[in-house]
Amino acid sequence: MNTTARYIKPDTFTRKVFNPLIAVLTRMGISMWGSRVLAVKGRSTGEVRTTPVNVLTFDGERYLVAPRGITQWVRNIRVAGQGDLAVGSRVETVVVDEVPDHAKPEILRAYLRRWKWEVGQFFDGVGPDASDEELLAIAAGYPVFRITTAV
Secondary structure, eight states, X not given: OOGGGOBOOOOHHIIIIIHHHHHHHHHTTOXXXXXXXXXXXXXXXXXXXXXXXXXXXXXXXXXXXXXXXSXXXXXXXXXXXXXXXXXXXXXXXXXXXXXXXXXXXXXXXXXXXXXXXXXXXXXTTOOTTOOHHHHHHHGGGSOEEEEEXXX
């Protein structure tokens, strides 16, 4: 399997029920475990696309992790270099810096500690107790972005 092109398509329940529910709650100002609605300009159409994401705070930095791999939001934010994170009426414009694979193990471990119940199924049995070597072996399939507030 080419992990750099890894993508797990959301099932119908996730697309039609779970993600819309989390997005509605987040837009109402109810953040579920750090959820935000990410808005990014589409790389082809230029239209703004939205999706719920989990913002991880780890070692004083904030990160977006893509547990499903190279999703549309990942492709869009790679091109745009920025997006908006919203919870309720609070909107923060952020810029992103993609984290290299060698720096991902501790971030992935922290992400799994926090959200394994939600995203563990996408990590093929690798969990928060995995060794650095195990996490490094899968790192290429999980895009990670450091986010900072735009000036």
